[in-house]
Amino acid sequence: MKVSDLKPNQGNVEIELEIISVEEPRTFNKFGKELRVANAMAKDDSGEIKMSFWNQDIDKIKPGMTIKLTNGWVSEFKGEKQLSTGKFGKLEIL
Numbered sequence: 867m868k869v870s871d872l873k874p875n876q877g878n879v880e881i882e883l884e885i886i887s888v889e890e891p892r893t894f895n896k897f898g899k900e901l902r903v904a905n906a907m908a909k910d911d912s913g914e915i916k917m918s919f920w921n922q923d924i925d926k927i928k929p930g931m932t933i934k935l936t937n938g939w940v941s942e943f944k945g946e947k948q949l950s951t952g953k954f955g956k957l958e959i960l
Contacts (some may be wrong), residue, residue: 870912872949874942881938881950882960883908883915885931891924908933908949918950923957936956 867881891904904924906917911925919927927933951957 867911869910870917870941872915872947874940874947876940877937877952879940879955880934880936881910881936882932882934883917885917885927885929885933886914887929888919888924888927893924895950903926903947916946916948918948919957920951923951926957926959932960934960 867879869883871879872879886907886909888906889904891902893900893902894912895901896958902921902924904919904944906919906927908917935949935951936958938949938955941950943947
């Protein structure tokens, strides 16, 4: 699958991407749990997409790395597509 093929509310995404940049993580409380989230930009030869990484996944990624996302989820926020592992996805560093 390629970035150009992704559509909002699409699940079961399997894709390989290069991480371009990673923002500083933000911390917040939800249901009494402290959670971390960081946005990143990733690309393949068809385009770029914003990605959201959560908690322990944030520490695994760095710009220049290639990752494989299995069973990912595409959401849409303010008209922009965003890719994440979702509830059931898996992140792998290649």
